[in-house]
Amino acid sequence: MTSKDVVLSFWNAMQTNDFAKASEWLSPDFEGFWPQSGELIVGKDNFAAINSYYSANGIW
Template identity: 50%
Template sequence: MNTTPEALVREFWRLMASNDFDSVRQVLSPDFVMEWPQSRERIRGADNFARMNSEYPSTGRWQFQINRLLSQGEAVVTQVSLTDGTQSAEPISFFTVEQGRITRLVEYWPDPFEPQANRSHLVERMD
């Protein structure tokens, strides 16, 4: 696959949005590894990644929107909004691309929280 790391990651998210998670394997390296540091989980291999996404409980089709993408060399970082119509999240994803394939993905899944009252005079809500 002859493409830039940024284009490859954009294709990753396009394929994820198809909800055909087996198709995502085409942009992943055979020795692909994904890590979720917050839960201390590691998924090895494109097949396990596709299966995990296929088996994840949802109430509808997953939708993905890239809000921010930064690319430098073989490293690409995205901030993506995703939803199945009921669940929603905004993960930060760190991709490593080598030889035209995604070899590593480290994702952080922050939980939303309510703002603290002691700073209410300094902030505005982003609803």
């Protein structure tokens, strides 16, 4: 699998709003920084949780 395949697979999962599935494509030591709010999301489970609670209507 190429790097491009990984990125496309991640965004395909994000489009379904299945954030647990999308998080499977993240590294075990994932950290995501949201500069607008200053939030730091640490770990796959937290990534899935915060995105699940965010009101996402439609595809990404």
